[in-house]
Amino acid sequence: MSWMDLLRMSSSSLLKRKLRTFLTVLGVIIGTTSIVVMFSLGLGMQKAMYRQIEETGGLNTITVTGKEAGPGSPEGSAGGKKGQERKQVTDQLVSQLAGIEHVKSVQPVYTVSAVLLKGGYEATVQLTGMTPEGLESRNIKLAPGGRLPESGRGKLELVYGNGVLSSFADSRGGGTYDEYARLPDIDLAHDTLFLVLDESGYSQSREGGMSPAGFSGETASGAASPAPGSSSGESGAATGTGKSVRKYAVQASGVVAGGQEDYGEHFSSVYCDLDTLKQALKKEFAGRALPGQPVTKSGKPYREFCYSQALVRVDDIHQADSVAAAIRQMGYNAETNAEFMKSMKSQLAIIQAVLGGIGAVSLLVAAIGIANTMMMSIYERTKEIGVIKVLGCSLKNIRQMFLLEAAFIGLMGGAAGCVLSFAVSTVINALTATKNIMGVGGGISFIPPWLVLAAVGFSMLVGMGAGYIPALRAMRLSPLAAIQNG
Template sequence: MNLTDLLRMSLGNLKRRKLRTFLTVLGVIIGTASIVVMISLGLGMQNSIYQEVEQSGGLTTLTVTGKSSGDTMMGYDGQNSDEPTKYITDDTIKEFSQIEHVKLAAPMYQMSGYLLKGPYIGYIQIVGTTREALENQNIELRPGGSLPAENSGQLEFVFGNGLQTQFYEKNSGKGYWDTGEMPDVDLEKDQMFLVLNTQAYDNARSGSGFGSGDGGEQPGTRKAKPAQKYVVHSSGVVAGGPDSYNTHFYNAYCDIDTLKMMLKREFAGTAIPGQPQTKSGKPYKFFAYTSASVKVDDLDEVDAVSQQLRDMGYNVQSNVEYVESMKSQFAIIQAVLGGIGAVSLLVAAIGIANTMMMSIYERTKEIGVIKVLGCSLKNIKQMFLMEAAFIGFLGGVIGNIFSFAISGAINFIVGSSGESMGFAGNISYIPVWLMLVSMGFAVLVGMVAGYFPALRAMRLSPLAAIRNE
């Protein structure tokens, strides 16, 4: 008996018992879809992390932090719990750039500010850095956008695509998160006013006359002067709408040298907020940055450069270390999710075994007849294994189709709330290899479930089988 005959008989037997075959295949469909969808959730979260890393400069970019500076606290990597002993200054950046295998060392300074536009006021997180550092972050801009000009004398910003949600009405204090309505602010076209001295601005609005904000003067401060308002405009906006979360969502990027010039002008004669001061309250001559972005030329040298920077007295965050730690966590998550889905496929395997055993009892005479006619034991085993494999294959194919439908529905539902959940991209991702592996696994489960029924069919005595009927 050739392969064609075996295949024809196997399919014919399945067609004769359509309802039972359908119910058995349905079990495989549910099991396959469960495994694929569960694993796809883990892969989706993993891809989200990879996208975030790419938006932060890739695996060869390091974030180096020194003693606290600016009004944003930078996190540490946990490997060096001691607080850094040195500030990051222009001399520090030059020192970093001279380290072997360092391709780029750029300063970064973070501070808060206000944007004013008509009746609206918006809180923004300003990130000042160099053009090279911005290029290294792989920021995708909307059509027509460009990175801020260097040393132009006027601040230009690349606005995050979610910055519009940070505006609220001055009078009512209500904004997007209160009303659900987007403020009438066009980040790309509108001319806005920037307030760098937020404390003076808040004091003026509240009627306080001091720079400290607590009703009394502090060392190094003087009676607050009115906050200056600087005309600023956008050089570009990060691609995506306010519902597309990414690493740059709330930030406003500008040229670091221009920002420093305006800060020194704004706070002339007094210490810039967040900058280190002497015990008498006087500012130091150097400008301390919040952090430094260091680009390594070779992935294999990332660990060595990181350790060298730590030995110099700084804390280092490495995207490589971050990804490696996340990989182990995602492996556990995927194993748990896959195990949950595998339970469904195990139940389907029991259903296949039951179907095949029932088929043997119903076809006892048929098995005896084909044995008497000279059909080999090997052919009988192959016939039953083919039936089981076909059930697994059919369930795997349809299960994958259902998986894509379920995955699409999950991404559609979660997409509207992706911003609040912190996901960039799809939460469910089904690669081609997962589809192929799941179909192969479904076929394998079918054949394993049908193996023992096939052995039983082989061992039936022809005479006993015919007499039994």
């Protein structure tokens, strides 16, 4: 018996029992959809992890931060008590790191909390200062017309994350975006905003009962009226402590590409040029310690500027671990993106195994349905099996015929299940587009082409596996007994 004859007989048998075939295929569809969707969630999280690593500099980037020194350390860079010194990231350390073998570049990073004001809206943000080279290494994708901040321009230029707008709250009681899903009428790319670097002083002025308009020196129309003695683009107001808090008129040099639903590494970040930020902070906090800076035992600011962290890029990703080890020997914390990826991959492997196991249960139930359908088919076709055996059909052909029927069921269910999986994946991504789940933004379900092929192939194998025992039973039927009992 040729393969064409086997295919024709197998398909004809399935078409004769349309309802039973449909119900069996439906079970495979549900099972395939479950396992594909479950795997797609794990793959989506893995894809988001790779995207996050790429946005933070790739696998050849090492993040260096300060660390508490061990007992017996001499008094030094942090200005703390003897034996309790904290090793800080300073310009001296940046130079030392640049001299390590395989280090391509070292970029200091300084982060400070600040307040953005516009009309009756305000937002507390983390302002990150970096060098132009450091900002470029962050792989920030800007909306059309945007550019990264430049040094030496004498004024602060900001790059806003695409989600910064949702951080603004209406100080007049209008609530936040999270409460009302309503964005403020602010154009970050073109509007002039006011930046307050002394967040503590601003909070004290608010607690003292000063209105936002009275504090900022804005008129009802939102225009600024600089305070006497302030430079152009700045205004100040006295706080309850008698100190003046400046606000700086700032404009955006760019906005991160994407909307409120496009969560990424730069979603809520605000970037600026490091040197310009340092100059503004030293002017704002003259005679006082800058935010995040260490102080001496008497509370005076330390003579060296200390950064929040430093980003070290190596020339070969295979050297990242050795360079990180050398930095740790210097007494600093060093974390590599490669180490982060290994840790996350092991966690995602567990998540994928659990999700895949849940989906496999549905496919197991479908396999039982296939086996039941094939057994019922054998009982109903006992006489037919006996006749084709008497006519000289080999046992091998009989086994192949029933395995083909089971494979057809798996193929149809697998193909339809994959189509349904794309629909379910689209719905999941649409529902989670504006949410951040486990650090992953919109698009948490991802179905690559190889997963579709693997799902269809696996469904066929499950079908053939479920039909193997019924096929053996058909082979063992006695031809004469089959004809007589049929």
